[in-house]
Amino acid sequence: MEVSIYPGCSLEGLAKSYMESVEAVSKTLGIELRELANWTCCGSASAHVMNDDLAVALAARNLGIAEKAGMDLVVPCAACYQRLKVAEKHLRQGKPVEGLPVKYEGSFQIRTMPDFFWENVGEKALIEKVKNPLQELNPVCYYGCLTSRPPKITDAKNPEDPQEMDRVLRSLGANVKNWSFKADCCGGDLTLTRPDLHMKLTQRILDMAIEAGADCIAVACPMCHENLDSKQAEISQETGRTYNIPIFYFTELMGLAFGDPAAEKWLSRHTVDPLPLLREKGLLEMQVRR
Amino acid sequence: MTVTELPRTVVPNPSFRKQVEEKSGEKITACYQCEKCTNGCPLAFAMDIVPHKLMRSVHFGLKDEVLNSDTIWICASCETCTTRCPNGIDIAHVMDSLRQISQAEGIKASQPQVPVFHKAFLASMKRFGRVHEGEMAAMYILKTGGLKGLMSMAGMAIDMFKKGKIKILPSRPNKQVRDIFRAAERKGK
Known part of the structure; x- marks a missing residue:
């Protein structure tokens, strides 16, 4: 199976582990990822906050490239996904794009990573590749805001209670916990502009995950990962409660289940060290055995 | 005077509402103050004008209060309000429009x-x-x-x-x- 991929800026930097794990598990599953030629930034939050035309045009440019490639498009970053979907809806209505002619016919689908692995690749193909079932692991799945909302843009089937990542990880053997904070906001870029507020939102998400009985959180968004992972020591200091809960890209967990030897490199970039948990659950020996 | 000090006598002035409706393409008057936006908003606790009051303030034409509020710059664009609004108002997009109007009119952002x-x-x-x-x-x-x-x-x-x-x-x-x-x-x- 061949698909186009729009990595987004973060996957070249902050979320390198997300990119590498997406590439590795895709390879294992026999999926050929074709990176959009000469893609550029989707506009992110800053464009839509400051200028509506800019927001649509920056995202639409990339859909023009995807149209030429002629394959379905997977988008690992939640924010990029939503911005590309906004442009898709705009172009589908036949509206013009300011500053750039975009040739678009809408011959392809735009998918989130969890959606793609669950709907297009499917449970059977996933199970076939499992070498190390994630049986002892108790994750909650955190989808973040922008793969879900607003559903008239994202086409999310269950915007208040998304399921695809839960199903992917369950099929790999994980004991996925249910909770009500799957799509609650982590604060997004408030992490830089109002770190006090961002830490309150993050703490609430960590608290709810722990209350649900989770020992880790699986995410599908670079911003969610950075926000949940990087401030736990600071939150601990401020609240007097110890927070030390590993945050995984869900594709890293897929890689662990598939026995990918590169997993340790991806995990070494985390702020909260996930290795003690994985060792305790017997999920790391296979790395050492290689 | 801030909106939190309401009630007070306000003479509604439709010109600001019309400006926001034109910029955003959203119908502000469709809001019937059910407060679903505010109840779902993860940042309402930090806002000086919570979302449903912001909508009402736009409706009444309280331009200065709205454009000088913390709210328009604290909103994280999570779009929970937009998703849940029973009247289909894209409230997060109204927030974008308010930010853009405030920038275009050279107003100093309360959260610079x-x-x-x-x-x-x-x-x-x-x-x-x-x-x-x-x-x-x-x-x-x-x-x-x-x-x-x-x-x-x-x-x-x-x-x-x-x-x-x-x-x-x-x-x-x-x-x-x-x-x-x-x-x-x-x-x-």
Whole structure:
């Protein structure tokens, strides 16, 4: 199976582990990822906050490239996904794009990573590749805001209670916990502009995950990962409660289940060290055995 | 006088509401104050005018209160309000429109660091086609916290660099992205 991929800026930097794990598990599953030629930034939050035309045009440019490639498009970053979907809806209505002619016919689908692995690749193909079932692991799945909302843009089937990542990880053997904070906001870029507020939102998400009985959180968004992972020591200091809960890209967990030897490199970039948990659950020996 | 001090006598002035409706394409008068937006808003606790009151304030034409509020710059665009509004108002988009009106009219943002952040982000995009996170964050911190602020972040930056979380070289500038920016800037004038 061949698909186009729009990595987004973060996957070249902050979320390198997300990119590498997406590439590795895709390879294992026999999926050929074709990176959009000469893609550029989707506009992110800053464009839509400051200028509506800019927001649509920056995202639409990339859909023009995807149209030429002629394959379905997977988008690992939640924010990029939503911005590309906004442009898709705009172009589908036949509206013009300011500053750039975009040739678009809408011959392809735009998918989130969890959606793609669950709907297009499917449970059977996933199970076939499992070498190390994630049986002892108790994750909650955190989808973040922008793969879900607003559903008239994202086409999310269950915007208040998304399921695809839960199903992917369950099929790999994980004991996925249910909770009500799957799509609650982590604060997004408030992490830089109002770190006090961002830490309150993050703490609430960590608290709810722990209350649900989770020992880790699986995410599908670079911003969610950075926000949940990087401030736990600071939150601990401020609240007097110890927070030390590993945050995984869900594709890293897929890689662990598939026995990918590169997993340790991806995990070494985390702020909260996930290795003690994985060792305790017997999920790391296979790395050492290689 | 802030909106939180309501009730007070207000003479509704439709001109601001019309301005916002035209800019956003959203129907402000469709709001019947059910408060679903406020109840679902993860940041309502930090806002000076909670979302349903903001909508009412726009409806009444309380332009100064709205455009000087913390609310429009604290909103994180999570779009919970938009998703749940029973009358289909894209409230998050109304927030964008309010920010854009306030910027266009030269109003000093109550949370001045927020537009500084977005401008740094857009500048990086325009310069390189793709955002270079390290450069963008450094420019933002320099503009809000000065050299001292930048130095205080150096330890963290080195740590992230060592982990390979900061891209080394920025991307090459992209002509089409620059054209898009130029068109938007022209139209904004």
